[in-house]
Amino acid sequence: xxxxxxxxxxxDIEFILKKVGIQENDKVAELGCGSFGYFxxxxxxxxxxxxxxxxxxILKSSLEGIKRKAIQENxxxxxxxxxxxxxxxxxxxxxxxxxVVFLINILNQSDKKAEIIREAVRLLKRNAKLVxxxxxxxxxxxxxxxxxxxxxxxxxxxxLQLGLTLSEEFTAGEYHYGLIFKKI
Numbered sequence: 001x002x003x004x005x006x007x008x009x010x011x012d013i014e015f016i017l018k019k020v021g022i023q024e025n026d027k028v029a030e031l032g033c034g035s036f037g038y039f040x041x042x043x044x045x046x047x048x049x050x051x052x053x054x055x056x057x058i059l060k061s062s063l064e065g066i067k068r069k070a071i072q073e074n075x076x077x078x079x080x081x082x083x084x085x086x087x088x089x090x091x092x093x094x095x096x097x098x099x100v101v102f103l104i105n106i107l108n109q110s111d112k113k114a115e116i117i118r119e120a121v122r123l124l125k126r127n128a129k130l131v132x133x134x135x136x137x138x139x140x141x142x143x144x145x146x147x148x149x150x151x152x153x154x155x156x157x158x159x160l161q162l163g164l165t166l167s168e169e170f171t172a173g174e175y176h177y178g179l180i181f182k183k184i
Contacts, residue, residue: 026099029054032106035062086112
């Protein structure tokens with residue numbers, strides 16, 4: 001879990017994964033997985049040996065670490081993919097094959113948020129889920145600057161234009177909100 005030194009989780013990964021309803025044999029991706037794969041490894045255990053977890057990032061060094069740990073833990077269902085998510089069709093995953101795509105704290109890092117969501121939508125099957133977790137607005141003791149934080153309403157309106165419907169909105173921890181969309 002992402003957490004502070006107080007051992008209080010920043011994001012409750014287990015809660016989020018239960019809420020999303022990951023099934024055995026699902027094909028899922030964490031886009032912008034970073035070096036630690038906070039969601040990648042729990043997802044691999046949930047989808048089982050016949051499922052697939054795509055760990056996608058722009059930093060090859062992050063992916064190398066994910067790959068090493070996956071091998072050490074015998075999680076062969078994890079596949080690392082290098083991609084620039086801001087470029088449509090740059091992610092080397094076939095379109096319309098994924099059951100769930102996760103965007104965890106990455107939209108605030110880009111000026112091309114709609115392009116990243118568009119790439120995520122391309123990868124989803126019809127009726128599949130897009131999970132977005134981002135920092136709440138306002139003054140927080142850490143995280144991105146307030147002007148970098150995404151307002152929920154802006155994500156909702158951009159997502160509707162990209163063929164998604166909002167399925168659920170929830171609190172993903174003290175500092176984060178979560179949105180689950182379905183691809184129409």
